[in-house]
Amino acid sequence: MSTSLKPLVVVGVDGSPSSVLAVDWAAAEAGRRGARLELLYAEVPTPPVVGLEPAPVAPLASDPVPHFLEEARKRVVVAWPDLEVGLWPTVGGPASSLIERSRNADVVVVGAHGRSMLGRLFLGSVSQHVAAHARCLAVVVRGRLPEAAAPVAVGVDDSPTARLALEVAFDEALARRVPLVVFHAWQDLPAAGYGVWAPPPGLAEELRAEAEILLADTLRGWPEKYPDVELHARVEHSHPMTAVVTESEQAQLVVLGAHGRGHFAGMSVGSVPSAAVREAACPVMVVHPGDGGKVDAQQR
Numbered sequence: 001m002s003t004s005l006k007p008l009v010v011v012g013v014d015g016s017p018s019s020v021l022a023v024d025w026a027a028a029e030a031g032r033r034g035a036r037l038e039l040l041y042a043e044v045p046t047p048p049v050v051g052l053e054p055a056p057v058a059p060l061a062s063d064p065v066p067h068f069l070e071e072a073r074k075r076v077v078v079a080w081p082d083l084e085v086g087l088w089p090t091v092g093g094p095a096s097s098l099i100e101r102s103r104n105a106d107v108v109v110v111g112a113h114g115r116s117m118l119g120r121l122f123l124g125s126v127s128q129h130v131a132a133h134a135r136c137l138a139v140v141v142r143g144r145l146p147e148a149a150a151p152v153a154v155g156v157d158d159s160p161t162a163r164l165a166l167e168v169a170f171d172e173a174l175a176r177r178v179p180l181v182v183f184h185a186w187q188d189l190p191a192a193g194y195g196v197w198a199p200p201p202g203l204a205e206e207l208r209a210e211a212e213i214l215l216a217d218t219l220r221g222w223p224e225k226y227p228d229v230e231l232h233a234r235v236e237h238s239h240p241m242t243a244v245v246t247e248s249e250q251a252q253l254v255v256l257g258a259h260g261r262g263h264f265a266g267m268s269v270g271s272v273p274s275a276a277v278r279e280a281a282c283p284v285m286v287v288h289p290g291d292g293g294k295v296d297a298q299q300r
Helices: 017-033 067-079 094-104 117-133 160-176 203-219 240-248 272-279 291-299
Strands: 008-012 036-043 085-091 107-111 137-141 152-155 180-186 231-237 253-257 284-287
Touching: 008 017, 008 094, 017 036, 017 067, 017 107, 017 137, 017 160, 036 067, 036 094, 067 085, 094 107, 094 117, 107 117, 117 137, 117 272, 117 284, 152 160, 152 240, 160 180, 160 203, 160 253, 160 284, 180 203, 180 240, 203 231, 240 253, 240 272, 253 272, 272 284
Parallel strands: 008 036, 008 107, 036 085, 107 137, 152 180, 152 253, 180 231, 253 284
Antiparallel strands: 137 284
């Protein structure tokens, strides 16, 4: 296959321990996909001095590149000698640069924290923006690189994007040859009105039954489509974010749709996908509408 036809994995690099983990994860992912790996570093331009004309923004000179970018390249070449690795140094905002580059990528990867206290806050914002607005599968690498035998987990509701995330998760589990955990979280109805509120008798059982029906309907036909994937399905009586964190503690990857209904809705602050990239104990993959086509082309 020619280089131009190979899939592309892009990873943000800033020299922080978090970005080193992201590079390692991205390199392994590129090797698994038979993809090229691109190390992207975005240098934030110096703000203009008041009263002076701002300097024009231009691509960063490729020679010399920041030392940590070259170190990251050498690290990948040593560990994955057969992997095609490229550098993409540029000038601009890290989030906007990664999002723009994601238009040509199959997967874009970013660490959860930056180099300093300010950097941690800044890169945390970068990860949020990339997860929300990437034009391909977006992965935020946090905490640890889990065991290769750990399962893939996916949270579902009844939204179209959650169903797309389910398809991506089946593909990821199949490609990794690991089990897939599909979970749906449900909660009691919130209290309303005044005074002390008590749920009607049998309400919890009714809500659990509805959750089990939703999960069964969501999974209908998938075991037959993926007979080689060991499937574990469960409903969990908890807040969806609590369920995500719990599943992430045993998983190697958590897959979530970018937009859903109820507690899985949207990418606004406080939503489950947005919170997951801050709190999960393993890498989080966020699936956007249109991502499934690239996955199908590369993994089937």
